[in-house]
Amino acid sequence: MEAVxxxxxxxxxxxxxxKSAMDMAxxxxxxxxxxxxxxxxxxQAGFVGSLEVYNPDAIVGRLGxxxxxxxxxxxxxxxxxxxxxxxxxxxxxxxxxxxxAIGMDKHPRGAxxxxxSVAGLPAWYGQTGMFLTTHFFGMKINRYMHDHGISxxxxxxxxxxxxxxxxxxxxxxxRTPLSVAEILGSPVLNYxxxxxxxxxxxxxxxxxxxxxxxxxxQYAGRPVRVRACALRSRRIGAFEVxxxxxxxxEQAPSPTVDAAREAYEIAGIGPQDVAVAQLQDTDVGxxxxxxxxxxxxxxxxxxRMIADGETEIGGRLPVNTDGGLIGNGEPIGAxxxxxxxxxxxxxxxxxGARQVPGEPAVGYAHLYGAPGVSAVTILSR
Amino acid sequence: xxxxxxxxxxxxLFTWPSDEPRLIGxxxxxxxxxxxxxxxxxxxxxxxxxxxxxxxxxxxxxxxTTQDFRPxxxxxxxxxxAETFRPYALGYVELAGEVMVEARxxxxxxxxxxxxxxxxxxxxxxxxxxDGTEVMTFAFAPLDGESRAxxxxxx
Numbered sequence: 001m002e003a004v005x006x007x008x009x010x011x012x013x014x015x016x017x018x019k020s021a022m023d024m025a026x027x028x029x030x031x032x033x034x035x036x037x038x039x040x041x042x043x044q045a046g047f048v049g050s051l052e053v054y055n056p057d058a059i060v061g062r063l064g065x066x067x068x069x070x071x072x073x074x075x076x077x078x079x080x081x082x083x084x085x086x087x088x089x090x091x092x093x094x095x096x097x098x099x100x101a102i103g104m105d106k107h108p109r110g111a112x113x114x115x116x117s118v119a120g121l122p123a124w125y126g127q128t129g130m131f132l133t134t135h136f137f138g139m140k141i142n143r144y145m146h147d148h149g150i151s152x153x154x155x156x157x158x159x160x161x162x163x164x165x166x167x168x169x170x171x172x173x174x175r176t177p178l179s180v181a182e183i184l185g186s187p188v189l190n191y192x193x194x195x196x197x198x199x200x201x202x203x204x205x206x207x208x209x210x211x212x213x214x215x216x217x218q219y220a221g222r223p224v225r226v227r228a229c230a231l232r233s234r235r236i237g238a239f240e241v242x243x244x245x246x247x248x249x250e251q252a253p254s255p256t257v258d259a260a261r262e263a264y265e266i267a268g269i270g271p272q273d274v275a276v277a278q279l280q281d282t283d284v285g286x287x288x289x290x291x292x293x294x295x296x297x298x299x300x301x302x303x304r305m306i307a308d309g310e311t312e313i314g315g316r317l318p319v320n321t322d323g324g325l326i327g328n329g330e331p332i333g334a335x336x337x338x339x340x341x342x343x344x345x346x347x348x349x350x351x352g353a354r355q356v357p358g359e360p361a362v363g364y365a366h367l368y369g370a371p372g373v374s375a376v377t378i379l380s381r
Numbered sequence: 382x383x384x385x386x387x388x389x390x391x392x393x394l395f396t397w398p399s400d401e402p403r404l405i406g407x408x409x410x411x412x413x414x415x416x417x418x419x420x421x422x423x424x425x426x427x428x429x430x431x432x433x434x435x436x437x438x439x440x441x442x443x444x445x446t447t448q449d450f451r452p453x454x455x456x457x458x459x460x461x462x463a464e465t466f467r468p469y470a471l472g473y474v475e476l477a478g479e480v481m482v483e484a485r486x487x488x489x490x491x492x493x494x495x496x497x498x499x500x501x502x503x504x505x506x507x508x509x510x511x512d513g514t515e516v517m518t519f520a521f522a523p524l525d526g527e528s529r530a531x532x533x534x535x536x
Binding site for chain 1: 390424443447452469476478480516
């Protein structure tokens with residue numbers, strides 16, 4: 001039985017002093033339940049993700065102690081992809097009729113900091129200043145620019161677009177538009193990436209309610225079909241984050257390429273059918289590279305596409321219409337559910353000022369993160 | 382600081398002190414994959430029978446970036462502060478068909494680095510402890526006087 005999304009809810013992303021991640025998540029769940037016209041006791045199972053909250057499943061204490069099975073999930077930046085996939089799978093297998101995916105986080109300011117042992121890496125890797133995921137993003141786009149002729153101005157155009165989209169999103173964090181010149185004038189953090197070309201860890205929560213397709217008519221929300229969920233980890237030879245060494249002479253594609261191929265195959269949908277996409281934009285280079293890795297363009301084509309405005313709202317393939325990670329920041333557990341929230345609104349035609357014209361029928365969500373893991377979700381009307 | 386004490390950041394990473402230091406990698410007895418640092422298992426096949434192997438000390442720069450702000454500390458243990466921090470560069474270096482390693486680069490200026498540039502291993506201090514002991518790590522230095530594969534690009 002196919003799973004459909006009948007409700008989405010989101011707590012704004014940003015900084016909320018004094019408000020806990022779990023309180024934000026409870027707000028997001030109530031919004032998603034209200035959107036679906038469902039009461040909490042009707043939820044038969046849930047999957048909840050967070051980096052900072054040790055027991056995110058304790059959220060039942062704020063929603064009602066119904067005895068519902070709630071499972072914690074974590075896959076780094078791909079956490080929400082796993083939460084949605086498992087919530088959909090529980091319906092597809094017939095185990096449950098109505099499920100929920102929940103994500104929450106509240107990160108301290110600044111770059112993520114952790115002991116390298118959390119990723120199975122030696123202490124010296126952290127001591128000598130190598131254990132920063134931002135290095136990988138700088139190095140990957142630097143090589144990509146060299147190989148495929150992407151300019152520094154194109155990097156800045158992606159950031160300008162995402163800040164512009166965020167300015168039309170009342171839930172976004174970074175809502176002040178910035179010009180290409182302002183972005184190119186910001187300090188370099190990891191060459192060639194500058195301050196305004198990165199997302200920042202922040203706070204927020206989101207939730208998605210799903211049910212059996214044949215029962216969707218019982219609920220309020222206009223259903224959006226879950227056509228595919230795929231999650232893949234890195235293969236030997238892929239150029240991946242947090243790798244003290246890599247083999248030479250045996251190159252493999254990113255797990256994004258593998259997850260995308262699997263998702264397109266499951267959905268019976270091709271890249272040419274995608275009407276609106278949310279791609280992991282940890283930094284602008286990631287958005288540019290992920291366009292190609294998800295099959296949405298050829299390597300190098302981004303230079304022209306972005307100059308021509310093809311990824312803008314109103315362009316041929318709008319990308320990160322709600323501002324993406326650059327405009328919203330990244331509360332890790334919730335980030336991918338924000339993507340789903342935006343796609344559902346776009347496919348329902350209720351995205352307001354940032355609605356993609358032409359009644360988009362297929363939405364595409366992509367996550368990527370440490371230690372080389374990618375999740376893809378394809379939705380359709 | 383003549384006569385200052387020097388210690389490696391970790392044992393088993395590189396041969397040192399030596400006039401010709403080398404990184405210590407591991408070769409899988411099962412599939413032959415070379416990895417760095419020497420670890421307990423092969424990344425390709427999962428084999429646990431690995432033997433240490435010294436890696437070539439010259440290679441070419443495959444890609445690079447810079448670190449322009451002081452990394453979060455811990456885990457970074459440099460004794461500098463946000464004010465005294467000096468940016469550094471790092472990259473992936475392809476070692477003569479053996480393996481690609483991630484390393485600091487001795488040249489911090491991205492305008493003086495280029496993909497394809499020949500580089501050579503150097504053991505350098507990355508910080509100085511309160512008692513004056515220099516803590517040594519591995520890095521790669523551009524080889525001057527050799528032609529670059531291509532020039533750096535700027536917008």
